[in-house]
Amino acid sequence: MWHGEQLDLDAYLARLGYEGERTPTTETLRALHRAHVLSVRWDNLDSFLYRSVSLDLADVQEKLVRRSRGGYCYEHATLFAAALERLGFDFTAVSGRVQMGAEKILPATHAMLLVGVEGRRWLTDIGFGACPLAPIELVEGEDGNEVTIEGRPFLLRRTEITPGADGWALHHPDGRGGWVVRHNFTENPQYPIDYELGNHFIATSAHSPFNRRPFLQRIRPDRTDQLDGLTWTTTVATTAAGAEPDEKRTVEPHELPELLADTFGVELSPEEAKLVVERVQPQDGRPDQES
CATH class of the missing domain: 3.30.2140.20 (Arylamine N-acetyltransferase fold)
Known part of the structure; x- marks a missing residue:
């Protein structure tokens, strides 16, 4: 099956x-x-x-x-x-x-x-x-x-x-x-x-949050990194899920390709890197965070 x-x-x-x-x-x-x-x-x-x-x-x-x-x-x-x-x-x-x-x-x-x-x-x-x-x-x-x-x-x-x-x-x-x-x-x-x-x-619905903003997570034994739009958080394993993260920062759109490669291990093609940077910038200059 x-x-x-x-x-x-x-x-x-x-x-x-x-x-x-x-x-x-x-x-x-x-x-x-x-x-x-x-x-x-x-x-x-x-x-x-x-x-x-x-x-x-x-x-x-x-x-x-x-x-x-x-x-x-x-x-x-x-x-x-x-x-x-x-x-x-x-x-x-x-x-x-x-x-x-x-x-x-x-x-x-x-x-x-x-x-x-x-x-x-x-x-x-x-x-x-x-x-x-x-x-x-x-x-x-x-x-x-x-x-x-x-x-x-x-x-x-x-x-x-x-x-x-x-x-x-x-x-x-x-x-x-x-x-x-x-x-x-x-x-x-x-x-x-x-x-x-x-x-x-x-993948396709206007009601899905997953086609409106990039969302990535990477788990290591001692920490979890998460990218939600332009918000990058790092939480250590001993921190209770749902608590305030150990680190939380906002990144600029142009930083995304390097962040994805270095922290999340995702190597984008030049075309994808360009598209990611373009897509996270709506008309008001902020990523679409609606969910």
Whole structure:
């Protein structure tokens, strides 16, 4: 279903720097998840520059593996699903609603995988940007599963996520001693065609924030860098998600190509560099930050 037979597994694992076992075990899942999050960056540049993002596995491999570029959740999930399928894992693709504290019901436009291995079930959220560096186990019960992964706290809990619909909510700290819902999801299986629909909305819709401004994230074990329009933030791993960032600065449009290369590891072509600089300057001279 996810075209794992078409994946160049050796090239993908080399991209991750992964040299471990290729058997469908919890240890393998953990190692692959961490390597993917640290190696394959999150960005919306194709949506922002072209309003077109392909989920064809050949295109995703060419972009994320061979060209060492980043992508957003649908691309990450498509690639990771192909790898898990090729390695013999049992998993279900799902769609989530990104909330980030919002009270209203938002569209289900976030792609994730639920993996069953060795009698336990795990959320592998490798395409959110500031992702957990390990899968998080789905634990039934009122308290859910509160974990701290390399200095980053998360809470995954079963709950009613929309009126009459039970599912799971992934929380991160709100910076005030509590939790805020990052995203929620049901276990309704999703298929490649479902991801195509969500991807089309994110890449092309006037209601999508991801084709209005550049947005990039890069995770390292000790820090996370994020670029939102012209705002660059750096947060250390021990800082609770949702708290004030350790550093926050505004960059000039002409600085973007160098920043993307040096900090985010994204090498733009001369044409793309020029287009990025032009696109972040609306009529009033400020980047379009509407969301």
